[in-house]
Amino acid sequence: xxxxIRLTAAETARRIxxxxxxxxxxxxxxxxxxxxxxxxxxxxxxxxxxxxxxxARAVDAKRAAGQELGPLAGVxxxxxxxxxxxxxPTTVGSKILDGWIPPxxxxxxxxxxxxxxxxxxxxxxxxxxxxxxxxxSAYGPTGNPWDLTRVPGGSGGGSAxxxxxxxxxLAIGTDTGGSIRQPAALTATVGVKPTYGGVSRYGMVAFSxxxxxxxxxxxxxxxxxxxxxxxxxxxxxxxxxxDVPVPPVVEAARSGDVSGLRVGVIQEFGGEGxxxxxxxxxxxxxxxxxxxxxxxxxxxxxxxAYGLAxxxxxxxxxxxxxxxxFDAMRYGxxxxxxGTRSAEEVTALTREAGFxxxxxxxxxxxxxALSSGYYDAYYGSAQKVRTLxxxxxxxxxxxxxxxxxxxxxxxxxxxxxxxxxxxxxxLADLCTIPVNLAGNAAMSLPCGLAPEDGLPVGLQIIAxxxxxxxxxxVGAAVEAAFVSxxxxxxLEEAPQL
Amino acid sequence: MPGITPxxxxxxxxxxxxxxxxxxxxxxxxxxxxxxxxVARVSEVAGEDVPPTSHPLPxxxxxxxxxxxxxxxxxxxxxxAPAQEQQRFKVPQILGED
Numbered sequence: 001x002x003x004x005i006r007l008t009a010a011e012t013a014r015r016i017x018x019x020x021x022x023x024x025x026x027x028x029x030x031x032x033x034x035x036x037x038x039x040x041x042x043x044x045x046x047x048x049x050x051x052x053x054x055x056a057r058a059v060d061a062k063r064a065a066g067q068e069l070g071p072l073a074g075v076x077x078x079x080x081x082x083x084x085x086x087x088x089p090t091t092v093g094s095k096i097l098d099g100w101i102p103p104x105x106x107x108x109x110x111x112x113x114x115x116x117x118x119x120x121x122x123x124x125x126x127x128x129x130x131x132x133x134x135x136x137s138a139y140g141p142t143g144n145p146w147d148l149t150r151v152p153g154g155s156g157g158g159s160a161x162x163x164x165x166x167x168x169x170l171a172i173g174t175d176t177g178g179s180i181r182q183p184a185a186l187t188a189t190v191g192v193k194p195t196y197g198g199v200s201r202y203g204m205v206a207f208s209x210x211x212x213x214x215x216x217x218x219x220x221x222x223x224x225x226x227x228x229x230x231x232x233x234x235x236x237x238x239x240x241x242x243d244v245p246v247p248p249v250v251e252a253a254r255s256g257d258v259s260g261l262r263v264g265v266i267q268e269f270g271g272e273g274x275x276x277x278x279x280x281x282x283x284x285x286x287x288x289x290x291x292x293x294x295x296x297x298x299x300x301x302x303x304x305a306y307g308l309a310x311x312x313x314x315x316x317x318x319x320x321x322x323x324x325x326f327d328a329m330r331y332g333x334x335x336x337x338x339g340t341r342s343a344e345e346v347t348a349l350t351r352e353a354g355f356x357x358x359x360x361x362x363x364x365x366x367x368x369a370l371s372s373g374y375y376d377a378y379y380g381s382a383q384k385v386r387t388l389x390x391x392x393x394x395x396x397x398x399x400x401x402x403x404x405x406x407x408x409x410x411x412x413x414x415x416x417x418x419x420x421x422x423x424x425x426x427l428a429d430l431c432t433i434p435v436n437l438a439g440n441a442a443m444s445l446p447c448g449l450a451p452e453d454g455l456p457v458g459l460q461i462i463a464x465x466x467x468x469x470x471x472x473x474v475g476a477a478v479e480a481a482f483v484s485x486x487x488x489x490x491l492e493e494a495p496q497l
Numbered sequence: 498m499p500g501i502t503p504x505x506x507x508x509x510x511x512x513x514x515x516x517x518x519x520x521x522x523x524x525x526x527x528x529x530x531x532x533x534x535x536v537a538r539v540s541e542v543a544g545e546d547v548p549p550t551s552h553p554l555p556x557x558x559x560x561x562x563x564x565x566x567x568x569x570x571x572x573x574x575x576x577x578a579p580a581q582e583q584q585r586f587k588v589p590q591i592l593g594e595d
Contacts, residue, residue, distance in 0.1 A: 331577030439553020
């Protein structure tokens with residue numbers, strides 16, 4: 001059974017389609033793994049054993065009936081608890097939605113089910129996806145499978161930890177400032193933030209609507225591409241969904257050729273605050289790309305220095321507006337309704353009881369940034385910085401095909417170290433945020449272990465909007481070169497749980 | 498420096514319909530001061546001539562056909578309601594006694 005859980009998604013699907021394995025066997029192997037290790041890791045908030053087995057049985061029945069199976073049919077997946085799932089609890093890591101059972105499926109959920117991907121359960125996350133460590137979950141932190149005393153990153157720490165501890169070969173995350181890529185970097189897995197609008201946000205609980213983007217997480221670049229193709233595409237239920245064909249990501253992941261490609265290195269991504277081992281592994285990655293035939297071009301994007309500041313005005317502003325819907329009237333928690341209090345008082349008491357510290361901080365910060373007298377100086381200026389960052393990217397992509405950088409300035413930090421130091425926590429997203437502000441696409445994949453602490457380092461690849469296929473083309477080439485150099489995937493060096 | 502006081506945090510909490518304890522007011526005031534001090538630099542960089550970007554996509558008024566289609570049943574829509582009565586969401590009083 002151990003072998004089953006270590007297979008790639010592509011290989012698992014192949015074996016199910018050929019009859020070497022049944023979908024039920026595969027699902028049971030993963031449920032057994034969850035049973036065995038998740039008490040230590042805490043990647044899942046909810047395991048839907050019966051639902052998963054029912055889906056798996058349906059796949060096996062389809063095959064028995066001679067029906068054609070999709071490219072990921074029967075492959076198990078861990079779904080971030082931010083996507084609604086009909087009949088299965090959805091908490092967004094918050095007490096305010098404790099016990100809520102959504103009456104409908106998110107578009108991503110619906111597409112996964114239609115593709116016969118088996119949804120094992122819902123994964124832990126920072127409350128409302130606000131955080132970089134998963135410590136802001138109201139249901140307790142998730143451990144990094146590389147060292148359970150360290151964070152797996154966030155907000156999608158549960159999804160990344162599930163992959164890294166072989167509790168699922170596929171997962172879904174969401175990325176507002178780095179919440180797919182940063183956990184991927186910290187756990188030696190692969191995570192992709194698609195172009196904004198590439199994957200529907202319908203049924204994905206909103207944090208910062210102009211930045212939020214769902215995307216695939218996996219242990220290999222090809223697996224991420226296969227999942228990307230399943231969840232992407234235009235959705236009339238999301239007015240910000242782009243109505244263009246899905247980029248040919250699977251084809252790109254299978255080609256993996258970078259010869260003649262122009263690769264940009266941004267001088268602003270480096271220097272103070274970057275761990276030596278991270279810089280070392282990044283520089284080796286650049287040399288590896290050069291060795292594969294890529295042309296390396298040094299670039300400057302001066303506005304990126306203001307990205308973090310702009311993000312921490314824009315995201316809280318949008319969240320203060322989005323989270324107004326949690327008013328204790330139509331769903332979720334209601335506190336203090338004793339017949340004497342007004343609706344407004346009940347709303348205020350419910351939000352006091354239902355939101356955690358980071359959510360409260362951001363709602364207050366956003367309310368401040370949007371209040372009259374401060375709007376122009378803060379929110380208005382941040383929107384202008386957003387324009388400058390977009391222009392910096394446009395200029396850069398006139399000279400190069402993709403940009404590479406470290407995904408994060410440091411490796412995984414100890415649980416508790418930054419928990420009540422918001423500014424230190426925010427620095428974890430230094431390299432990932434500019435991509436969200438501009439709306440283009442990016443991937444993180446493993447590029448080695450930092451020599452000083454033996455923890456994973458992520459390489460970020462950034463592509464222009466709607467050119468997501470370039471991420472997979474470069475990612476596949478880098479992955480193949482590293483695996484051949486190391487003799488095995490990096491994740492095999494993780495300690496046994 | 499903006500110098501956020503606990504009283505200002507309480508005011509922002511009222512605007513956001515969120516009760517905050519005395520402890521939270523004091524704690525958040527210091528932290529918000531630090532955060533705002535760090536993000537205020539956004540006003541240094543962009544000149545008058547730079548247009549704001551509110552969204553990465555140049556989309557306006559995306560419409561879909563106004564046709565009847567399946568939706569949630571009243572029972573489904575009310576399934577998560579903290580309180581309900583006569584197929585409606587039941588809420589605390591929203592107007593005063595008189």
